[in-house]
Amino acid sequence: xxxxxxxxxxxxxxxxxxxxxxxxxxxxxxxxxxxxxxxxxxxxxxxxxxxxxxxxxxxxxxxxxxxxxxxxxxxxxxxxxxxxxxxxxxxxxxxxxxxxxxxxxxxxxxxxxxxxxxxxxxxxxxxxxxxxxxxxxxxxxxxxxxxxxxxxxxxxxxxxxxxxxxxxxxxxxxxxxxxxxxxxxxxxxxxxxxxxxxxxxxxxxxxxxxxxxx
Amino acid sequence: xxxxxxxxxxxxxxxxxxxxxxxxxxxxxxxxxxxxxxxxxxxxxxxxxxxxxxxxxxxxxxxxxxxxxxxxxxxxxxxxxxxxxxxxxxxxxxxxxxxxxxxxxxxxxxxxxxxxxxxxxxxxxxxxxxxxxxxxxxxxxxxxxxxxxxxxxxxxxxxxxxxxxxxxxxxxxxxxxxxxxxxxxxxxxxxxxxxxxxxxxxxxxxxxxxxxxxxxxxxxxxxxxxxx
Numbered sequence: 105x106x107x108x109x110x111x112x113x114x115x116x117x118x119x120x121x122x123x124x125x126x127x128x129x130x131x132x133x134x135x136x137x138x139x140x141x142x143x144x145x146x147x148x149x150x151x152x153x154x155x156x157x158x159x160x161x162x163x164x165x166x167x168x169x170x171x172x173x174x175x176x177x178x179x180x181x182x183x184x185x186x187x188x189x190x191x192x193x194x195x196x197x198x199x200x201x202x203x204x205x206x207x208x209x210x211x212x213x214x215x216x217x218x219x220x221x222x223x224x225x226x227x228x229x230x231x232x233x234x235x236x237x238x239x240x241x242x243x244x245x246x247x248x249x250x251x252x253x254x255x256x257x258x259x260x261x262x263x264x265x266x267x268x269x270x271x272x273x274x275x276x277x278x279x280x281x282x283x284x285x286x287x288x289x290x291x292x293x294x295x296x297x298x299x300x301x302x303x304x305x306x307x308x309x310x311x312x313x314x315x316x317x318x
Numbered sequence: 319x320x321x322x323x324x325x326x327x328x329x330x331x332x333x334x335x336x337x338x339x340x341x342x343x344x345x346x347x348x349x350x351x352x353x354x355x356x357x358x359x360x361x362x363x364x365x366x367x368x369x370x371x372x373x374x375x376x377x378x379x380x381x382x383x384x385x386x387x388x389x390x391x392x393x394x395x396x397x398x399x400x401x402x403x404x405x406x407x408x409x410x411x412x413x414x415x416x417x418x419x420x421x422x423x424x425x426x427x428x429x430x431x432x433x434x435x436x437x438x439x440x441x442x443x444x445x446x447x448x449x450x451x452x453x454x455x456x457x458x459x460x461x462x463x464x465x466x467x468x469x470x471x472x473x474x475x476x477x478x479x480x481x482x483x484x485x486x487x488x489x490x491x492x493x494x495x496x497x498x499x500x501x502x503x504x505x506x507x508x509x510x511x512x513x514x515x516x517x518x519x520x521x522x523x524x525x526x527x528x529x530x531x532x533x534x535x536x537x538x539x540x541x542x543x544x545x546x
Contacts, residue, residue, distance in 0.1 A: 150440050176443040183444040189437040192542045193459050202455075203445035233543055251445050 106255055106287060110146055110156035110166075114139060119153075119311035125255075129281055129288045131302030133295070139311040140291040144257045147289070148183045149176035160254055182253030186260040188240040190232035196243050197228040203251035211250075218246040221283070222276065238269035242276075249284060256281075258290040262297065274300055320515050323492050324500040328520075331408060331496060332476035335415035339472050343367075343423030344465065351431040352457075370482075371421035378417055379485025386410065386486065406488045411496060414482035419472035426471060430464025431457065463535040470531040474524040 109122040119139040123130070132140045145151035146166070147158055155168040160181075165174045190199050200218065204211055219225045222242040232240055241261060248256060258277070262270045278301065281288050292298050298305050307315040346367060350360060370378045386393045386405055396402055404410045434457050442452045458465075480498035487494035489503055497516050504513035 148440075148444050150443065176440075177446045177448060179444075181444060183441060185437050185441060187437065189435070189441040191438060191442075191456060202442065202447070231542070233541075247445065253444075 105161060106147070106289075107157070107159050108143070108147060110143070110153035110158065112142060112146070112151075112153040114142065114311065117310040119143070121308075121311065121313055123306060123313070123316070125287045125289060125304070127285055127287055128303035129278070129290060129301050131298045131305045132289065132291045132308060133298040133302075133305050134293065134308035136293055138308045140308060141259055144183065144259050144289065144291060147255075148181050148257060149174060149179050150183075180252070180254045182248035182251060182256040184241070184244050184248050184256065184258045184261050186264060188232070188237075188244045190240055190243055190247070192232050194231075195228065196224065196230055196232070196235075199232065199243055200228075200247045200250050202247060214252070215250060218249055221280065222246050236269075237265050238273060241265065241273060245277075245280065249280070253286065255287045255289065256284075258288060260291055260293070263292070263294065270297075277301060320512065321491075321500075324495050324497045324516065325519055327408070327492070327494075328477055328496040328498075331411045331415055332419075332473055335412045335419060335476045336469065336473050338412075338416050339420050339423045339476070340465075340469055343420055343468065343472070344427045347424050347427035347431055351428055367424050368421045370418045371425075375418060375479065375481025376485060379414060379482035382410070382414060382417065382482060382486045386413070405486055406490065406494065408487070408494055411483050411487035411494050414486050415476035415479045418479050418482055419475040422475050423468045423472040426464050426468025427461070430461035430468070433464065434460045463538050467531050467535060470527045474527055477520060477524065 105124055105126045107124045110119070112119045116137075117139070119142055121139070121143060132143060134140060142151060146153045149165065152173065153166065153168070156166070157164070157168070158166040160179070163174075164170070164172050165179055165181075166172060191202065194202070200215065201207070204215075207215070219228070222245060224239065224242050224246060227235060227239060227243070232243070235243065244261075261277075262273050265273065274297065277288070277290075290301055292301075305317060306313055346363065349357065350364060383405065384390050386396070388394075388397070388403065388405075393403065393405065396404060404413065438456050438460070439452050442456050443449075447455070478498055479496070480502065483494070483496055484499055484502070487496075487499075489495050489499050495503075497520050501513045501516045501520075504510075504516070
């Protein structure tokens with residue numbers, strides 16, 4: 105279980121939020137600039153909140169009172185960006201295997217399984233520049249899951265895609281979540297997507313929770 | 319028979335200067351663009367590094383002479399610690415080449431690091447990469463075309479340095495007489511054949527280097543951008 109209770113002064117408002125997520129898809133829903141991305145970046149360790157605490161099970165990732173700040177590389181938290189953020193100078197196989205140093209047997213199986221599930225077996229030798237948006241986001245998902253994260257953060261992962269690709273990938277996200285059995289936190293400003301994917305939805309506005317529900 | 323000594327000397331001096339220029343220029347640029355902290359005097363350092371680009375080289379040479387001369391602060395330090403003087407030695411030519419070519423390396427490196435998408439570095443961090451791994455596998459390869467063009471530009475600039483070199487290193491054949499200095503003194507003494515020969519060599523070398531790096535980086539960019 106991930107518990108988050110953080111505060112951070114942003115230029116236009118104060119982000120002040122508290123929630124917990126277990127093994128399901130939590131959607132952070134709200135207009136652009138309401139602090140959703142800041143929450144994800146804080147959980148991943150890419151941004152430092154001003155105060156509060158973030159814990160993943162027994163592991164404390166951040167605690168302002170105890171001066172704990174675990175660096176992102178040790179947090180075991182996957183992050184998928186809206187613009188895919190694939191490494192443009194590495195082929196697809198190298199992108200997906202970036203987090204793996206010496207491939208073990210289970211990792212090899214994990215890799216094959218991901219390629220198959222996300223239908224990207226044929227792309228491994230290509231460069232990211234040669235792929236379509238949907239293909240790139242599949243690769244980004246595979247790369248994040250290859251690192252065996254305890255939780256996966258998705259920042260508007262589908263909003264740059266066309267409607268049909270988006271709908272396909274929504275189904276696949278749900279399948280992946282069931283197969284991996286880890287919490288997903290997904291940020292979106294699309295109400296339809298929020299309802300389709302979210303087991304639980306947190307409505308946000310200007311850094312605060314205005315409603316939460318199933 | 320032409321004297322090849324100025325050519326060899328120019329390459330030697332520029333190569334030694336280049337090593338320092340690349341290390342110092344890249345390091346300062348990286349700290350300015352990606353430094354985790356705001357270091358004091360950032361603007362001052364940036365200005366000092368860039369100044370030799372716009373100052374007349376003679377002014378740079380004059381300043382170096384003041385600093386490294388027998389009575390200058392750095393000259394006295396060298397004399398007290400190492401019992402040596404660098405003015406009118408090949409060392410002074412290296413220092414002059416270093417100072418005038420550093421701005422080109424610094425500016426290229428700064429632009430190169432600024433073009434690297436921070437999301438790529440962030441996503442690498444979430445994929446268990448240490449800061450060293452992020453730099454070596456993401457930042458450096460993506461900034462490489464810009465860094466390489468900085469390396470070529472500053473080497474070419476070092477090769478062509480005349481004003482500051484003539485002030486602090488002089489015109490001692492075999493010791494401090496670089497190509498540009500040789501060109502100046504050959505044409506002063508109306509030896510246009512010798513001057514022309516050196517002009518041809520330095521123009522050809524710099525043309526090939528700059529053309530080569532432009533061609534290479536355009537190809538590389540096209541390959542990475544793909545269908546966009």
